[in-house]
Amino acid sequence: xxxxxxGDLSGVREGLAKVEYxxxxxxxxxxxxxxxxxxxxxxxxxxxxxxxxxxKSVAAMSGARLIRLQCYExxxxxxxxxxxxxxxxxxxxxxxRGVDAEHEDWVELQDDIFQDEFLLTRPLLxxxxxxxxxxxxxxxxDRVEIxxxxxxxxxxxxYQVSIPELGTIMASQIPLVFLTSNNTRxxxxxxxxxxxxxxxxxxxxxxxxQIVLTKVAGISENLAEQIARVVRSIRQLELKKAPSVSxxxxxxxxxxxxxxxxxxxxxxxxxxxxxxxxxxDIEKAAKExxxxx
Amino acid sequence: MLDLLSGFVGELRxxxxxxxxxxxxxxxxxxxxxxxxxxxxFKYALAATLVKNEQHWRxxxxxxxxxxxxxxxxxxxxxxxxxxxxxxxSLEEWMSQQMQGMGGRGGGQDMSAEEIAEMLFRALLNADExxxxxMARAAVTQFAGMEPGRPVxxxxxxxxxxxxxxxxxxxxxxxEESSQRYDGEMTPLAERLEREEFENRIEQLKRExxxxxxxxxxxxxxxEAMAKTLRKPLPEDVDFMHASREEMANIRKAIQPxxxxxxxxxxxxRKHKRRGPLxxxxxxxxxxxxxxxxxxxxxxxxxxxxPELIVVADISGSVAAFARFTLHLVYALQSQFSKVRSFxxxxxxxxxxxxxxxxxxxxxxxHRVNTEADVVxxxxxxxxxxxxxxxxxSFGKDVNAKSTMMFLGDARNNYHSTNAWVLxxxxxxxxxxxxxxxxxxxxxxxxxxxxxxxxTYTDGVFECRNLRQLEGFVDNLA
Ligand SMILES: Nc1ncnc2c1ncn2[C@@H]1O[C@H](COP(=O)(O)OP(=O)(O)OP(=O)(O)O)[C@@H](O)[C@H]1O
Ligand SMILES: [Mg+2]
Numbered sequence: 001x002x003x004x005x006x007g008d009l010s011g012v013r014e015g016l017a018k019v020e021y022x023x024x025x026x027x028x029x030x031x032x033x034x035x036x037x038x039x040x041x042x043x044x045x046x047x048x049x050x051x052x053x054x055x056k057s058v059a060a061m062s063g064a065r066l067i068r069l070q071c072y073e074x075x076x077x078x079x080x081x082x083x084x085x086x087x088x089x090x091x092x093x094x095x096x097r098g099v100d101a102e103h104e105d106w107v108e109l110q111d112d113i114f115q116d117e118f119l120l121t122r123p124l125l126x127x128x129x130x131x132x133x134x135x136x137x138x139x140x141x142d143r144v145e146i147x148x149x150x151x152x153x154x155x156x157x158x159y160q161v162s163i164p165e166l167g168t169i170m171a172s173q174i175p176l177v178f179l180t181s182n183n184t185r186x187x188x189x190x191x192x193x194x195x196x197x198x199x200x201x202x203x204x205x206x207x208x209x210q211i212v213l214t215k216v217a218g219i220s221e222n223l224a225e226q227i228a229r230v231v232r233s234i235r236q237l238e239l240k241k242a243p244s245v246s247x248x249x250x251x252x253x254x255x256x257x258x259x260x261x262x263x264x265x266x267x268x269x270x271x272x273x274x275x276x277x278x279x280x281d282i283e284k285a286a287k288e289x290x291x292x293x
Numbered sequence: 294m295l296d297l298l299s300g301f302v303g304e305l306r307x308x309x310x311x312x313x314x315x316x317x318x319x320x321x322x323x324x325x326x327x328x329x330x331x332x333x334x335f336k337y338a339l340a341a342t343l344v345k346n347e348q349h350w351r352x353x354x355x356x357x358x359x360x361x362x363x364x365x366x367x368x369x370x371x372x373x374x375x376x377x378x379x380x381x382x383s384l385e386e387w388m389s390q391q392m393q394g395m396g397g398r399g400g401g402q403d404m405s406a407e408e409i410a411e412m413l414f415r416a417l418l419n420a421d422e423x424x425x426x427x428m429a430r431a432a433v434t435q436f437a438g439m440e441p442g443r444p445v446x447x448x449x450x451x452x453x454x455x456x457x458x459x460x461x462x463x464x465x466x467x468x469e470e471s472s473q474r475y476d477g478e479m480t481p482l483a484e485r486l487e488r489e490e491f492e493n494r495i496e497q498l499k500r501e502x503x504x505x506x507x508x509x510x511x512x513x514x515x516x517e518a519m520a521k522t523l524r525k526p527l528p529e530d531v532d533f534m535h536a537s538r539e540e541m542a543n544i545r546k547a548i549q550p551x552x553x554x555x556x557x558x559x560x561x562x563r564k565h566k567r568r569g570p571l572x573x574x575x576x577x578x579x580x581x582x583x584x585x586x587x588x589x590x591x592x593x594x595x596x597x598x599x600p601e602l603i604v605v606a607d608i609s610g611s612v613a614a615f616a617r618f619t620l621h622l623v624y625a626l627q628s629q630f631s632k633v634r635s636f637x638x639x640x641x642x643x644x645x646x647x648x649x650x651x652x653x654x655x656x657x658x659x660h661r662v663n664t665e666a667d668v669v670x671x672x673x674x675x676x677x678x679x680x681x682x683x684x685x686x687s688f689g690k691d692v693n694a695k696s697t698m699m700f701l702g703d704a705r706n707n708y709h710s711t712n713a714w715v716l717x718x719x720x721x722x723x724x725x726x727x728x729x730x731x732x733x734x735x736x737x738x739x740x741x742x743x744x745x746x747x748x749t750y751t752d753g754v755f756e757c758r759n760l761r762q763l764e765g766f767v768d769n770l771a
Pocket of ligand 1: 020021022023046047048049050051052053054180182211215245246249
């Protein structure tokens with residue numbers, strides 16, 4: 001990459017803050033480095049900590065187009081990379097036959113139907129062949145089978161795609177690539193080797209408070225601080241699922257709606273179901289908050 | 294710089310981190326873009342290129358702190374080139390520089406214990422981080438009693454420093470002070486949150502003190518020696534039998550993905566055997582290469598069958614520590630496999646499947662197993678033979694060609710009869726039979742261990758003392 005996208009390191013942090021994403025040192029450094037080295041970033045961490053949001057925000061701050069490949073079990077080449085539009089191809093075959101049935105030349109026909117015109121571009125190919133600035137988000141990559149990961153390797157290391165009928169398509173520019181994972185399974189070593197690794201954990205108290213202040217309209221600093229403290233307290237318990245940042249935000253919005261300025265135990269208990277999803281967790285947290293430390 | 298980096302990477306490898314050549318090259322490239330003076334960013338840049346597993350972060354950080362603790366604006370001892378060499382003579386001088394660094398506050402060395410305590414109190418109360426760091430340094434100078442060349446570990450110095458600071462008393466004072474400042478009566482919730490906030494700051498102070506001690510030890514002994522002293526096993530190498538509470542928590546977290554992998558492995562094994570139904574779309578697509586003739590039929594992947602798993606686990610005293618882990622494994626397995634049946638035994642055996650079912654809280658499940666499971670027949674000392682005999686009598690009929698069986702235990706049978714024929718029967722009927730043994734291989738068949746007698750009738754006995762070995766077992770199933 002010849003021109004640099006965000007100037008220096010602090011430029012990354014500030015740029016992200018402008019699009020309402022609050023990064024810490026680790027996040028900012030890795031994003032900066034990704035652009036400098038032209039390497040994909042593999043982001044891992046608990047649910048709802050801003051992994052997907054980071055990719056979106058980087059696209060927003062740099063005015064790039066976001067191309068997203070949502071992964072799921074059973075995702076294959078045809079949905080991720082490209083697919084021949086076989087209906088259109090069949091039609092062409094039929095049409096050709098109609099016109100000139102006697103002189104049907106298979107080789108010619110084949111040349112004819114394996115062309116751009118019949119190619120359905122899927123997100124990966126789209127990102128590689130883009131002329132404009134793009135950010136490619138490969139979301140929840142841990143959901144695809146390990147065999148499917150292999151599909152990604154060529155793209156992530158060489159920024160190119162090989163299509164047997166057409167040859168190799170190379171990227172005219174290196175797109176910024178983000179892969180996210182909830183770590184439901186171990187990703188292959190080959191994939192990890194090609195990426196910069198970024199673990200995004202729950203934010204610390206100060207950053208979570210800032211996120212709340214940025215994202216929740218009409219909230220006071222005092223309430224944001226209390227929210228961040230209660231959430232931190234709950235995260236220290238051994239739970240089935242700790243509250244995520246999105247849940248913190250939902251809770252904050254609810255408290256604002258209810259016109260609460262100082263959280264007391266009763267209000268906290270009544271609204272716990274917004275922070276926690278499992279009944280056993282809710283009970284545990286309610287019990288903990290009631291007893292004095 | 295490159296020398297320093299290669300020494301650093303070497304130590305990461307010594308600590309067991311798998312750093313590949315590409316990653317090493319990436320790191321060398323990365324540091325060209327991020328100056329070492331920006332210490333945090335520099336650290337994250339190295340981590341992003343060298344550490345691809347969150348579980349290895351702690352190990353990485355320790356090595357980083359040792360290798361780069363004396364670099365950066367505040368602690369620039371060693372030569373400017375930064376080749377990792379330290380002049381031992383400069384230590385005294387450096388330490389006194391440290392003291393002057395706190396300049397204007399009475400020259401450090403002269404500060405009394407009371408003065409340090411008082412300034413620390415203010416710093417903690419106001420979350421004044423710069424002052425906390427300065428006081429951490431002062432406290433180490435004053436209380437740790439560090440002398441160059443003394444062969445004493447960091448924990449000793451830490452202990453001496455903390456004992457003198459009386460941080461528990463400090464915590465009480467902080468809470469007292471802040472509740473007086475609070476306007477109105479503090480609710481129990483508010484008090485709890487306030488306490489946690491101060492606890493947090495004190496934790497931060499402790500880390501600061503630890504870091505300071507480490508810096509001085511590094512300056513005294515050199516990076517290699519210190520790195521070696523601080524080396525700890527990676528989470529995947531921690532022995533289940535001797536895991537600390539914290540290590541156990543890490544192990545628990547890692548089990549879930551592993552069992553998922555195990556589930557996938559077992560399911561895939563069957564997938565290869567059969568073909569699914571015809572995939573019409575794919576067949577037509579393929580037919581294009583043959584001029585529209587469906588010459589090569591394509592098939593869908595068959596739906597993988599949920600395999601049946603039967604787990605039989607020893608929870609006797611000799612494997613008590615292992616059993617803690619075993620029960621977590623069983624719990625995780627039950628969430629992955631729709632059909633798991635779990636049995637635990639000592640000299641009697643009992644089915645505990647239902648105790649794990651619909652139980653959201655693993656601690657409850659483990660508690661129920663420990664209190665309700667009927668596993669003692671005579672005296673509560675292992676009797677594999679008797680337990681297996683009862684198992685066969687009551688549940689043998691449930692073992693069939695779909696079952697995969699996993700036995701977990703050390704096969705220490707107190708010289709009872711083994712009833713190995715039960716395993717033989719199991720192997721005849723089941724799809725496969727595996728055994729995981731938490732003992733080091735070198736102990737097998739010594740004393741009352743009868744593992745080989747059982748192993749004859751299994752598809753493999755695996756040493757399973759840490760996560761790496763468990764993962765190895767899972768990978769082996771492919
Ligand atoms: N650093 C941050 N700054 C601003 N908002 C944030 C930040 N982190 C998280 N959020 C908010 O939290 C929400 C959840 O984030 P996101 O969807 O990116 O989580 P995720 O890590 O991708 O979760 P999952 O693993 O469930 O996909 C976002 O809508 C965003 O508003
Ligand atoms: Mg996401």
